[in-house]
Amino acid sequence: MKTINDFIIQPNIPSPIFTPDDWVSIDIEMFGMQRGKFHRPVGEFACLAVTNDGERVWVYKNVDDLGTFWRSIEYANLILQNASFDVYHLRRWIPFPPRESLHDTMLVERILYNGYYEDFSLKALARRYLKAYVEKDVAKEFEKATTLTDDKIEYNARDTIIQWRVAQEQMKLMKKSHRRVYYEVDLPAMWAFLDFKGPLIDTERWRQIAEENATTAECTFNKFQEKWGINVRSVPQLKKWFKEYLHIILESTGAEVLDSVSKKHPEAQEILDYRKIEKRRSTYGLSWLKKYVEEDGRVYTHYDPSRAESGRTASSDPNLQNIPVRDTPVFRECFIAGEGNILVGGDYAQQEIRCAAHLSQDKNLIDLLASGRDIYSEIASMIHGEKVEKDDPRRQAAKSVVLGTIYGLTYIGMARREGMSEEEAIALMDNFFDLFPKLRDWMTNQQRATEYVKTAMGRKCWLNPHNSQAIRNALNSPSQGSAADMMKIAVGLLHQRWDTNLEPFPAILQVHDELQLEVKEENAECAKELLRNCMMEAGERVIPSVKTVVDIKSGRHWGDVH
DNA sequence: GGAGACGGCGCC
């Protein structure tokens, strides 16, 4: 039995020219990386290890040899762990165009086991597949070191060995459906995300808003301090104060609880008002500018495809998928088009509902979604047997039922959220499901799932039987995950079809059902058409039985195009 | 002073 220490570092580079039959595992190590900036050009090249058999390893120690390295792997199939990192940094020195034959052990593991495991690090994979314990202390040394040592080189070599051997095991486990999801959905999306450019920020406008918010928030904070003698940001102190002075025991100080007591205790409303401004100060304030906006005025988020158990993409450093929009559109208005450019955006209308319609094959819902009418008004009208207009509160209730349904809402939750009796909630939901019987059947069926559920593309989402949320995951993951499949396919298609002779790949933002581009004004029309085509084609591929609707807009800033 | 848990809340 070979251990992960059974490998031989080859005395000389370069490595041989690998052939199209070779599977070559490569791993880069960097000096001076900082947390939160793994996707930025910081840090220096440390070394790079290569193996095509899981035993012999070539280690490149000089950045000047990377050109030679590139020629050796130009035709090979590649194996990487979290390829996005290695490719991003290698591109600082050598070309690294997208290639179809790349096995990313982390992405593949997510496709095999999202929801089943939580840890997709190389250390976890070594334990899982090779029954090997990997000491990661050396990895930390790279952060501060500037010179190579033998143990660092060995560490680098060992990682490529692990990757290579793990990949062999994963390939045995990958069925046709796994390969389809990986090669048609996640991998093309990964290549696309690597080429996203950073959106441009109207720094001065943001700063002005942020300064105002900071002043207001600090002033309010101090007033609470003076009046109440507590740090109002502290949940324990807040609870204690409410108990002592208002004689009320708060189970939580979350918005819903505070709102429920705010009629009787106006202090609760004061807290809620403060929390709003405090959120803007802390999360979307001056520190955001300082931390994330770079010298060119742009922010460079990191997209992690399939980070979520459902397969959704996540954004971080900064997270651009939770920039305020409801109460304060100003922040999105600070995402602007550069000189001579324009923003072009597309979003899927009722994306998750359409996914649910496809998955359940409910003909009534499919037909309604194809009709082009306002589905919430229509459903409310059908439930109540009379015309319900857009401003009728019964439309909102119907919307809650529809959206709640795909989140696994129960009648108790429905009653609570809509402020109705449980009987009313039961009646409303019953009436709703009477209209869409196959949706009801599908949901009943989903709840019976014990091991996993699947998206429309066949992506598995494993359920945790020890988690009380498993039932709601079973109801939601297929819709959420199918929508994520759709967006990733769209992003991949756009990336493949974008003509870089016009200008470099122009995508700047992906917010689940929304994709934004920043293009030269003269390219706006062809960008709109291509964006629509890619999004529509992805929709037709993932949910062929349901009409896909894409709204395309353009404008000077993000507020214009949402 | 850093790490991690927790509560809270921004978005889809």
Next chain:
DNA sequence: AAAGGGCGCCGTCTCC
């Protein structure tokens, strides 16, 4: 806080 899913980031608090 709860009988609505999925994230990431902030501040507080605790521990080391």
